[in-house]
Amino acid sequence: MKEKQHMELSVGAIQYLWRQRLNMEQKREQQKEKDKAFLRKYRLRLRMEILLLLGNKCSNPNCLVPNGCMDSRCLQIDHVNGGGAKEIRKFHCGASFYLRVIDKIKSGSKDYQLLCANCNWIKRVENGEIRT
Numbered sequence: 001m002k003e004k005q006h007m008e009l010s011v012g013a014i015q016y017l018w019r020q021r022l023n024m025e026q027k028r029e030q031q032k033e034k035d036k037a038f039l040r041k042y043r044l045r046l047r048m049e050i051l052l053l054l055g056n057k058c059s060n061p062n063c064l065v066p067n068g069c070m071d072s073r074c075l076q077i078d079h080v081n082g083g084g085a086k087e088i089r090k091f092h093c094g095a096s097f098y099l100r101v102i103d104k105i106k107s108g109s110k111d112y113q114l115l116c117a118n119c120n121w122i123k124r125v126e127n128g129e130i131r132t
């Protein structure tokens with residue numbers, strides 16, 4: 001009888017611990033999602049800051065969009081001398097790359113410009129960075 005009670009308690013304890021573990025995992029997942037959402041917003045804010053710093057417009061004088069593309073959804077941050085992709089890879093996370101770009105622009109760097117997706121792609125093809 002005593003042994004049975006002990007068994008029941010153990011099962012209850014295991015269930016309790018199991019539920020606690022599930023709760024903890026759930027909370028951890030929720031926190032991860034919150035962190036991801038925060039980082040996404042933070043990255044967007046940094047990107048917008050860079051677009052504003054760089055004139056919010058495609059810098060290619062021959063841009064196919066009259067007067068230069070100004071749609072922030074198409075504008076991309078381009079490394080004037082190439083090597084942008086390598087630089088992003090080095091920084092792993094978009095936010096730290098953006099922070100570095102902001103720092104450099106604010107300290108007078110002319111390494112970055114905005115290009116719309118079309119102009120950026122054409123530049124990459126012309127520079128042999130992409131084979132078509």
Ligand SMILES: [Zn+2]
Pocket residue numbers: 058059060062063064065068069115116117118119120
């Ligand atoms: Zn363009």
